[in-house]
Amino acid sequence: MTLNFSYATFQRKKYLYIFLFTILFATSYLIGYKSLSSSNNFKNLTVHQEKYLTYLPHDGFNNQRIELENAIFLAWFLNRTLIIPPLLFFKGVAPIISQPYDELYNILKRFMLPNDDYKKNEFEFCFSEYKTNCNFVLCLREDQSNCRTVSYTMYNWEELMDFTFLKQNIKYIHRQDFNYKHLLESIQIYDDKEVYNMTNDQSQYQQRYYDDPRSTKSLGKFKERVNLIDLSKRNEKLLHFGSVFSSIRIDQELPESKKFWKKLMNEMIPNNPIIINIVNKIVDKIGGTNNFIGAHARLKDGYFARNQNKTIKELIKKIQIDFKQINIKNDSTCLPTIIYLATDVKHNHKSLQPFFQTFPCVYTLNDFNDLLEPLKFLKNPKDDMIMYEFFIPLVDLLVTSRGNRFYQTPRSTFSRYAQQLNKVNFTKSIIF
Numbered sequence: 001m002t003l004n005f006s007y008a009t010f011q012r013k014k015y016l017y018i019f020l021f022t023i024l025f026a027t028s029y030l031i032g033y034k035s036l037s038s039s040n041n042f043k044n045l046t047v048h049q050e051k052y053l054t055y056l057p058h059d060g061f062n063n064q065r066i067e068l069e070n071a072i073f074l075a076w077f078l079n080r081t082l083i084i085p086p087l088l089f090f091k092g093v094a095p096i097i098s099q100p101y102d103e104l105y106n107i108l109k110r111f112m113l114p115n116d117d118y119k120k121n122e123f124e125f126c127f128s129e130y131k132t133n134c135n136f137v138l139c140l141r142e143d144q145s146n147c148r149t150v151s152y153t154m155y156n157w158e159e160l161m162d163f164t165f166l167k168q169n170i171k172y173i174h175r176q177d178f179n180y181k182h183l184l185e186s187i188q189i190y191d192d193k194e195v196y197n198m199t200n201d202q203s204q205y206q207q208r209y210y211d212d213p214r215s216t217k218s219l220g221k222f223k224e225r226v227n228l229i230d231l232s233k234r235n236e237k238l239l240h241f242g243s244v245f246s247s248i249r250i251d252q253e254l255p256e257s258k259k260f261w262k263k264l265m266n267e268m269i270p271n272n273p274i275i276i277n278i279v280n281k282i283v284d285k286i287g288g289t290n291n292f293i294g295a296h297a298r299l300k301d302g303y304f305a306r307n308q309n310k311t312i313k314e315l316i317k318k319i320q321i322d323f324k325q326i327n328i329k330n331d332s333t334c335l336p337t338i339i340y341l342a343t344d345v346k347h348n349h350k351s352l353q354p355f356f357q358t359f360p361c362v363y364t365l366n367d368f369n370d371l372l373e374p375l376k377f378l379k380n381p382k383d384d385m386i387m388y389e390f391f392i393p394l395v396d397l398l399v400t401s402r403g404n405r406f407y408q409t410p411r412s413t414f415s416r417y418a419q420q421l422n423k424v425n426f427t428k429s430i431i432f
């Protein structure tokens with residue numbers, strides 16, 4: 001009935017539609033013609049086309065997250081579409097480290113291959129460390145006598161984090177691999193001149209980006225000053241950054257920038273429902289959000305391994321100063337002094353023992369292994385890798401960040417993120 005009616009209406013109004021369509025077509029043709037003729041050159045059309053920005057990821061989850069946050073800011077400030085590289089997860093310490101642009105690119109494109117059946121998600125790397133003429137924390141050179149293999153997976157950031165704020169503020173697309181040719185093809189660049197490589201990153205901290213050209217903030221550990229206002233004038237279709245790691249990479253002075261940044265920090269937080277559900281269950285078991293003390297002890301690798309005993313000693317001291325009654329054992333209940341300790345070593349590690357001996361009620365993730373089971377079924381849709389081991393540190397981080405106070409390991413980006421999340425107003429988005 002309804003169909004017949006509308007068909008009849010259409011029949012009656014057919015000539016009206018044809019008339020309207022003709023007018024519409026002619027108008028758009030004229031507008032199109034006008035913009036063409038006023039610029040009198042086809043090439044000038046490229047001025048109006050979509051512009052892009054991308055960067056190279058390195059290190060573990062937290063450093064990659066800092067890079068992504070910086071890149072989001074740059075994309076917003078420069079009004080460019082962000083090309084988001086996949087999130088690289090490694091089992092253990094990330095072997096992809098900060099390096100000069102060309103070298104980093106080569107390693108990423110040679111080894112980080114999506115769905116590579118030949119060596120499925122196994123990154124074999126043959127490098128040894130060298131120290132001379134090296135502006136990086138660690139400098140590696142190829143060395144066939146020193147090979148190791150590590151499992152990795154390339155994850156879509158959007159499977160893990162809440163992108164609502166991003167969607168409202170910038171345009172973005174996801175990059176699937178690190179092949180430079182694929183990158184250019186995906187955004188229809190056929191001429192290398194359409195790409196502006198920002199830097200060769202001769203140092204780990206090469207360029208520092210300033211939102212306000214009048215800012216008098218010093219370069220600090222950085223080597224080169226780049227005013228974003230100058231970058232905004234560049235016409236290349238793609239601005240290719242190298243590393244954008246470091247929480248002081250961008251000097252934000254303008255009120256609008258600060259406002260944007262604050263919202264980004266509060267709103268782009270992990271929201272994967274499986275992970276959040278596990279975190280909520282653990283937090284419930286230790287008294288609920290804000291009913292315990294959160295702490296993090298990073299004790300593995302390099303600097304952190306050398307400072308193990310000091311890190312633990314200082315954590316103990318700081319907690320004792322703030323909670324004077326804490327070591328009085330309350331036989332009836334642990335409350336109000338439950339401590340949740342996130343750490344990258346096993347709970348029976350020697351250097352942790354003074355912590356357990358000092359405080360009566362300390363929990364680690366190890367106490368909740370049964371609640372972690374669902375992670376054993378969480379797969380990366382890209383390559384079917386089980387995400388269990390990759391996500392464990394993140395669960396640990398999210399739990400410890402829910403305490404009423406948080407005690408960190410200095411210089412650890414894991415700690416800094418837990419601290420940042422500790423200040424987020426969770427009542428809104430993370431608890432469901």
Ligand SMILES: *[C@@H]1O[C@H](CO)[C@@H](O)[C@H](O)[C@H]1NC(C)=O
Pocket residue numbers: 048049050051079
């Ligand atoms: C941002 O870029 C788009 C094209 O991608 C353009 O249409 C828009 O006018 C630009 N906005 C500003 C504020 O420059």
Ligand SMILES: *[C@@H]1O[C@H](CO)[C@@H](O)[C@H](O)[C@H]1NC(C)=O
Pocket residue numbers: 101102105180192193195197240
């Ligand atoms: C930019 O970097 C890419 C990747 O290393 C390289 O292939 C390309 O030639 C560079 N482009 C220019 C203009 O230097």
Ligand SMILES: *[C@@H]1O[C@H](CO)[C@@H](O)[C@H](O)[C@H]1NC(C)=O
Pocket residue numbers: 305306307308309351
């Ligand atoms: C930490 O202290 C223990 C003794 O309590 C000692 O055996 C160990 O070597 C120390 N570790 C470091 C890295 O200094």
Ligand SMILES: *[C@@H]1O[C@H](CO)[C@@H](O)[C@H](O)[C@H]1NC(C)=O
Pocket residue numbers: 325328329330331332333335336
């Ligand atoms: C032990 O816990 C109970 C119940 O929370 C509380 O009433 C009591 O004051 C606590 N005792 C000490 C010594 O903290």
Ligand SMILES: *[C@@H]1O[C@H](CO)[C@@H](O)[C@H](O)[C@H]1NC(C)=O
Pocket residue numbers: 425426427428
């Ligand atoms: C946190 O969010 C809740 C609900 O939106 C709100 O009532 C509360 O005032 C917020 N707290 C802070 C410190 O912003």
Ligand SMILES: CC(=O)N[C@H]1CO[C@H](CO)[C@@H](O)[C@@H]1O
Pocket residue numbers: 039040041044047
């Ligand atoms: C911005 C830009 O590229 N403008 C060019 C448009 O075309 C004229 C004529 O070729 C050039 O002179 C402009 O430089």
